[in-house]
Amino acid sequence: MTRSSKIEELAKATLSDPRWSSIVARDGSADGKFYYAVATTGVYCRPACAARLARPENVKYFESCEAAEKAGFRPCKRCKPNQASIAEENAKRIAKACRLIERSEEVPSLAGLAKHAGMSVYHFHRTFKAITGLTPNNYATAHRGQRVRNSLERSNTVTNAIYEAGFNSSGRFYENTNNVLGMTPSQFRDGGADTDIFFAIAQCSLGSILVAQSKKGVCSILIGDDPILLVRDLQDQFPKANLIGDEPGYEDVVAKVVGMIEHPGIGLDLPLDIRGTAFQQRVWKALQQIPPGSTATYTDIAKKIGKPKAVRAVAQACASNVLAVAIPCHRVIRTDGALSGYRWGVERKSALLEREAHA
Numbered sequence: 001m002t003r004s005s006k007i008e009e010l011a012k013a014t015l016s017d018p019r020w021s022s023i024v025a026r027d028g029s030a031d032g033k034f035y036y037a038v039a040t041t042g043v044y045c046r047p048a049c050a051a052r053l054a055r056p057e058n059v060k061y062f063e064s065c066e067a068a069e070k071a072g073f074r075p076c077k078r079c080k081p082n083q084a085s086i087a088e089e090n091a092k093r094i095a096k097a098c099r100l101i102e103r104s105e106e107v108p109s110l111a112g113l114a115k116h117a118g119m120s121v122y123h124f125h126r127t128f129k130a131i132t133g134l135t136p137n138n139y140a141t142a143h144r145g146q147r148v149r150n151s152l153e154r155s156n157t158v159t160n161a162i163y164e165a166g167f168n169s170s171g172r173f174y175e176n177t178n179n180v181l182g183m184t185p186s187q188f189r190d191g192g193a194d195t196d197i198f199f200a201i202a203q204c205s206l207g208s209i210l211v212a213q214s215k216k217g218v219c220s221i222l223i224g225d226d227p228i229l230l231v232r233d234l235q236d237q238f239p240k241a242n243l244i245g246d247e248p249g250y251e252d253v254v255a256k257v258v259g260m261i262e263h264p265g266i267g268l269d270l271p272l273d274i275r276g277t278a279f280q281q282r283v284w285k286a287l288q289q290i291p292p293g294s295t296a297t298y299t300d301i302a303k304k305i306g307k308p309k310a311v312r313a314v315a316q317a318c319a320s321n322v323l324a325v326a327i328p329c330h331r332v333i334r335t336d337g338a339l340s341g342y343r344w345g346v347e348r349k350s351a352l353l354e355r356e357a358h359a
Contacts, residue, residue: 007057014056022047023059029300031085035062037073044068049079091306093117094131097124098139098306102278107140131306133285134278142278195241199234200250201227204258206348209324210234211254212243217271221257221324223344237322261325264292264356268326276320279307283317290331292356297335319343325352 014020022030030047037044038054044062045051062068065075065082075082084092097117100108108116113136114124128136197219199212204223210230212220220237222230234243253270260268274284282305290296296304302314318329321343330349334340342349 011055011057014059017061019047019061020056020059024053026050028085028087031087035065035068035081036060037062037068037071042073043076044073044081045076046079046081046085048085049076049081051076051078090127091131091303091308093119094128094306097128097136098132101136101140102143107137110136131304132282133289133305134282139278139282142276142281195238196244197234197238197241198244198247198250199231200245200247200254201230202251202254202258204261206261206344206351209254209258209261211257213250213253214273216273218253218257218323218326219273219275220322221326222322223324223348257325261352264352270326272323272326274323274327276317279305279310279313280317280320283314284321284323284327284329287318287321287328287332290328292328295331295333295353298332299335301332315340331356 019030019034019036021027023036026048028048033047035044035046036054037060039058039060040054044065060071062071062073069075069082094117097113100113100116110125111121113128114121117124119127125136128134128139132139134142195214197212197214199210199220201208201210203209206223207225208223208227208230210220210222210227210233211218212222212234220234222233224230224233231243256268256270274281276284283301286296286301286304298311298314298318299308302308302311305314307313314332318332319341321327321329324330324344330342330352339346339349339353
């Protein structure tokens with residue numbers, strides 16, 4: 001084999017590897033997934049390194065820094081691949097701020113949180129929202145809400161639960177009670193007693209669909225084969241609520257949801273009543289940012305919310321989602337591309353993804 005033909009073969013192998021496009025695009029999301037080394041310089045880099053693009057025949061791929069260094073390459077002084085990336089460092093700082101919010105009785109000020117994270121107020125606020133999907137205030141509200149929910153389940157009185165959750169006065173809690181619980185504390189403790197939940201069942205190409213709505217917004221979208229089982233599922237969510245079916249005019253709400261399923265591109269312009277822990281809400285917010293026709297892995301979502309090791313918890317949050325399609329957990333797949341589980345059946349997940357891919 002001549003030297004030119006060997007160079008051509010090496011270049012072809014590099015260009016045909018999907019990792020090359022990440023290097024060309026300097027894709028920061030690929031950082032940590034692989035590293036590349038340049039034979040002529042003897043250094044290895046992150047995919048997002050801003051250095052001049054290497055000739056493809058000189059590029060070698062590695063799965064880790066250790067592998068690259070074992071092969072005789074040294075870390076690039078520009079992108080410092082053997083050190084924490086800016087994204088990783090920001091994730092650590094935001095995680096530190098989240099822990100401060102969670103253990104504080106009073107919600108810390110934005111300036112105080114930014115100082116704790118070692119960032120400017122503007123940069124902290126923007127980075128916090130980009131990583132968690134929530135503003136610091138919304139994160140604090142969601143976490144406080146979960147503390148209240150947990151306290152209500154074990155306390156003898158609503159007042160005790162409010163103080164256990166860290167509110168210094170019941171008045172301050174009641175100002176935001178509907179945003180925190182979606183109902184009054186007493187109603188929550190009683191399984192949604194005296195809360196009106198309107199629902200209707202229709203048919204779509206995926207089977208039977210139940211859509212339920214509280215005063216705040218759509219609180220449940222369930223899909224299945226048996227309408228009776230869907231109603232039982234709704235009863236399990238709100239065991240003592242007033243479930244009101246066949247309300248005049250409610251069929252318009254159901255029609256909008258069915259329309260979104262049949263034609264994913266139209267979206268859903270209905271308000272949602274999303275209830276969950278602070279962690280679940282972060283996951284669900286990240287899912288809502290996956291555009292139709294695209295997918296993300298559980299690992300991708302875990303990294304996006306600043307919890308790279310919480311892959312299993314992300315999967316559990318997806319499984320806990322009761323707003324089918326509106327919160328698109330069907331767009332999350334395994335790292336190997338497999339569809340894995342889906343609350344409403346893998347066949348429906350496959351059908352939704354195929355439909356969105358051709359929308």
